[in-house]
Amino acid sequence: MNVAVIGIGRIGLPLSAAIAGAGHQVFGCDINAERVAQVNRGENPIPDEAGLGELLQRVVAQGTLRATTDTIAAVGQCEAVLFAVAVDVNDAGEADLRPLYAAADTVGRGIRPGTICIFDTTLPVGTTRAQLAPRLESGGLKLGTDFSVAFSPERLLMGRVIEDLKKYPKLVGGVDAEGGPRAAAFYRAVFGEDANVRVLANAETAELTKLAEGAYRDLNIALANELAQVADAYGIDIAEVTTAANSQPYSHIHTPGTGVGGHCIPVYPRFLIQGRGPSALSKLGRDVNDAMPAYAADRVSELLGGLAGKRVLILGLTFRPNVAVTPHTNAVDLLREFTARGATVRGHDALLSEAGVRSLGFEPADEPLEGYDVAVVHAYHDAYRGFDWRRIAPLLLDARNALERAAVEAVGVRYMGIGRPISAD
Numbered sequence: 001m002n003v004a005v006i007g008i009g010r011i012g013l014p015l016s017a018a019i020a021g022a023g024h025q026v027f028g029c030d031i032n033a034e035r036v037a038q039v040n041r042g043e044n045p046i047p048d049e050a051g052l053g054e055l056l057q058r059v060v061a062q063g064t065l066r067a068t069t070d071t072i073a074a075v076g077q078c079e080a081v082l083f084a085v086a087v088d089v090n091d092a093g094e095a096d097l098r099p100l101y102a103a104a105d106t107v108g109r110g111i112r113p114g115t116i117c118i119f120d121t122t123l124p125v126g127t128t129r130a131q132l133a134p135r136l137e138s139g140g141l142k143l144g145t146d147f148s149v150a151f152s153p154e155r156l157l158m159g160r161v162i163e164d165l166k167k168y169p170k171l172v173g174g175v176d177a178e179g180g181p182r183a184a185a186f187y188r189a190v191f192g193e194d195a196n197v198r199v200l201a202n203a204e205t206a207e208l209t210k211l212a213e214g215a216y217r218d219l220n221i222a223l224a225n226e227l228a229q230v231a232d233a234y235g236i237d238i239a240e241v242t243t244a245a246n247s248q249p250y251s252h253i254h255t256p257g258t259g260v261g262g263h264c265i266p267v268y269p270r271f272l273i274q275g276r277g278p279s280a281l282s283k284l285g286r287d288v289n290d291a292m293p294a295y296a297a298d299r300v301s302e303l304l305g306g307l308a309g310k311r312v313l314i315l316g317l318t319f320r321p322n323v324a325v326t327p328h329t330n331a332v333d334l335l336r337e338f339t340a341r342g343a344t345v346r347g348h349d350a351l352l353s354e355a356g357v358r359s360l361g362f363e364p365a366d367e368p369l370e371g372y373d374v375a376v377v378h379a380y381h382d383a384y385r386g387f388d389w390r391r392i393a394p395l396l397l398d399a400r401n402a403l404e405r406a407a408v409e410a411v412g413v414r415y416m417g418i419g420r421p422i423s424a425d
């Protein structure tokens with residue numbers, strides 16, 4: 001089968017490579033000419049994506065994956081077109097669909113009769129039917145007669161996309177009557193007849209399902225964050241509480257932290273807030289989680305009798321450990337809050353270049369990392385395991401409750417987590 005993937009970014013490229021690896025002819029379409037050239041040389045632009053480098057080299061050498069900026073020509077040769085163009089929120093907190101609109105307009109001018117078009121990008125409910133499917137008619141073909149459209153959310157974790165593609169059920173929902181079944185047939189053809197594909201009632205059901213997953217996690221984390229503050233008020237360790245509570249099968253309380261980063265959790269509840277129906281809880285979850293960096297900075301400030309003139313080092317600036325991805329990272333919120341209280345803040349990230357650190361607004365820390373008043377571990381990259389914390393600072397704020405408190409205390413450093421008692425002086 002010939003398949004076009006529109007947008008060969010963090011999701012689209014591993015997806016393209018996986019489909020090509022299954023023996024199909026894939027055209028990876030992107031407006032970024034540099035990315036296209038790099039992929040065609042077999043070079044991996046996403047080194048922290050497990051298994052991608054090797055797979056990419058193989059499928060490019062075999063010729064089963066070819067990247068191109070000529071989307072119209074590519075889709076004209078394909079039976080299936082997948083959209084993996086990112087959607088973010090604008091300053092008003094609403095989905096900015098312009099890149100996806102542009103992609104759909106272009107694809108519409110090139111698709112041939114019989115094509116199945118599948119939108120993978122997370123969207124506000126109703127967007128596939130009302131905004132995107134009509135754009136695919138820009139070349140004169142008719143939806144439902146000449147081509148079909150479905151929505152099928154990516155439910156993947158960056159860094160292990162290739163593994164996750166086969167792990168979680170693939171959800172599909174059609175816009176036209178054939179959209180769902182045809183999308184399901186496509187995924188079975190690509191990932192094998194035994195692939196776990198579920199056809200939902202329609203595109204809107206699939207869109208809301210993806211938003212529900214993100215909103216659930218955001219709210220769950222908000223609850224964990226509220227409980228963590230209660231634990232602080234009583235001097236209780238929240239880690240002990242959640243472990244004990246979750247030993248009962250109906251309790252699944254997540255881990256508290258200084259907020260939520262990336263797209264899936266903090267951004268997608270906004271799509272519910274901008275849409276129809278109630279969204280009081282989605283908004284509340286956002287507000288609780290967004291307030292956590294200030295809460296953490298206040299706790300450190302109270303402990304140290306103010307932050308004016310204090311030297312603070314924030315380690316791990318990406319939104320999650322071990323992936324070099326920074327959209328909506330809470331590290332910048334921590335920078336803002338500590339700076340607002342008078343601290344001098346430096347940033348360090350084992351996965352980012354100095355320019356990458358600066359692009360987030362941080363002044364990069366000088367090597368060696370030492371002589372700070374507070375070390376804040378935001379994304380606990382593997383590279384930070386085994387660090388000599390004693391050299392860095394006498395106090396460590398574990399912003400994601402990710403470190404082993406005993407190991408920190410064992411080297412004479414005071415440990416402070418979110419909702420965890422602070423080590424004695």
Ligand SMILES: NC(=O)c1ccc[n+]([C@@H]2O[C@H](COP(=O)([O-])OP(=O)(O)OC[C@H]3O[C@@H](n4cnc5c(N)ncnc54)[C@H](O)[C@@H]3O)[C@@H](O)[C@H]2O)c1
Binds near residue numbers: 008035084099121
């Ligand atoms: N990143 C994740 O962890 C993740 C997880 C689950 C779902 N998703 C979904 O995948 C979507 C894509 O995310 P991503 O992280 O891969 O984004 P990304 O920014 O890494 O990649 C998007 C790519 O699309 C390209 N592009 C933009 N406009 C285009 C156009 N008109 N034609 C062709 N290409 C175009 C960009 O140049 C870029 O290479 C997200 O919006 C989200 O809905 C992402």
